Amino acid sequence: MSTIFRITSLLVGFGLMASAETPAEQHVAAAQHVIRTKPKSSQAYNDLAAALTRRTRETGHVRFLGQAETAVQQAIQLQPGNYDSQKIRIAILLARHQYTQALEAAKDLNHRVPDDIPVWGLLADANIALGNYADAEKDAQWMQDLRPANGPAFIEAARLREVYGDLEGALDFLAEGMRRTSENEVEEQAYLLTRSAHLQLLAGNTKSAGEMLAQALKLFPDYHLALWNLAQLRTSESNYAEAAALLKRRNEAVQSSASLYDLAQALERSGDKAEAEAAFEKFETRASAETAKPFNANRELIFYYADRR
Template sequence: MTLRTAVLLVLVGVLAAVPAAASTPADQAVAAAEQRLGQQQDRPDAYVELATAFMKKSRESGDPGYYARAAAALDRALAVDPNDYPALRVRPWVLLGQHDFRGALAAAECAHELEPGDWWNYGTLADAAIELGDYDRALDAAQRMVDLRPGLPAYTRAAFLRSLFGDRAGAVEILGLAVAAASPQDPETLAWTLVHLGHEHFALGDLAAAAAAYSRALAAFPDYYLALGALGRVRAAAGRLDEATALYRRAVEQIPAPDLVGALGDVYAAAGHADEAERQYALVDYMGDVADATRSSYGRQLALFYCDHDRRLPTALRLSEQEAATRGGIYTDDALAWALHKNGRTTEAVRATHRALRLGTEDALLEYHAGVIVAGAGRPRRAVRHLRRTLALNPYFDLRQAALARATLASLDDHDRMALGETQ
């Protein structure tokens, strides 16, 4: 089977991302739920158990096809009993996976009205509110979740919100609590938490701490695609391109997602292998065609890839505008700003990038986009501030864009020195 065929089958949900080398806890949960259903097809809780197992398998494998299977299992549960609370409780989680964020919020509100003391409902309320850009509501829901049931699910949401509001150190501290609270019986959740801890260290420019967290994730859950790709990014940032290539290739073998394939192409480009890089970029283009045809949820990934590589720029703008119509939040605003700028609509891009920075998030990529956009709008001094902040936050933020940030800043600094010389 060719990689293109595998990409097609993964995106349409026909084929799991990669054949399992060994049975994982999620595989075992799916098998147990299916066995139970064979004996108890009139029990809604058996279908809810299967839906929950499919959701765990989706995150573990990166295969979005499991969301549809989870949704179908919940439909069966509610067909048996339309008022089954466990099914209504899990539905927002599935809708979040399917990127139906407004539907997820409505479903979470419904479950919350039925059981206002259930900690789980505050988690799905927080998740939906974050995706829709309602950060005050997300903060309230996450705090209520922590109050009701402190533990890994609450800590990870609290950490993400700390990060959004510019407190990376606080996020690292809370994620440390989440790691300590993880169960050894659930290695994927431990690995997922360690990956996000690594992301926070990487955002602070601490390559050693990031690599340590990602390596711990791989020790807990070997060949985890999220950890492989993240460690590949660290190795590339450190100039260890052969190691980065090997890690990204392993990740792509697990799940050929656009961001991983594009990052592999960037590593090839940095290593001087332009033809191999272009093959990866062309594969992302193909993935975009398949995603369009199947309505897969890769819009933001594809839009950023197209803008970063100056490919299919009208498509990038269309995808960003579609995303903004159904999803709020600063990262939606950032992707829209970048696409608007790349399509020559810089005045609108300035407004969008201002919205993207409204929380004070310490994210070098947001600052870089803002710097390039305001430079294009004829505001060089403001651009210099953004670009200096970009490189101060994380000089390794992106293998391709970091070099462009340094070059743009140098050009603006040279322009300022020349202007100063002329005035003198």
């Protein structure tokens, strides 16, 4: 059975229904309610921090990371040395692309509790980001050994298969991860579909990629990761006007320097020189002010200057 058919069948079973509130928004609201009734609950602040970190991936807005940091600091103040708080802090470091710090912190937690599967996942994420692929393989294998056939382990394994160029293997692992994802976790489903579409696009399977991205956007409308990948698909088809329109939608939602750079490039390809130049100028101003921040567009800024020198 093909990967696209397996994933589509799973989504038909889920009903493809998107709720008014996203999963992370629901968790944020629930945690805030507990905090109002139990303001001394460190766990409630942990729950809030975790939900805000997830909200970052849902929206692409890094401002939620600042709110998550505030919440986890409150949890630590209420219960110093709290283990769950430390895990959430590592997740925030990863979201901020502070991979070396995240790896060292995850190693410390792993020494404290060697059988915690999520910590092995944090180690794998950090090691993959840093190019430590052999270590990441060991991390993913520990996840499987501790709990065979668990969803997060399949997702980590998929990332490694992609690194090694085994696109079909990565797609199979993502399908297994989807199979183990709750029907209520619509953003996670959309994320896995988007990851799968990215792999299909790399393999030249544009039809399958388009179908997966359409499903992702039906599950999670205006999902910024799906919009970006769909724009890449349209660019590969030389449909530059639609690619620019998709990236406009994404930039309206995300409003990051990197998103603005992608939009400027798309506008330039579509032939809208004036709007492209305005977007590039806005990007340069914004990205130049963020160079020292952990979450920046320095890579895009280098490309921008290289293209114009």
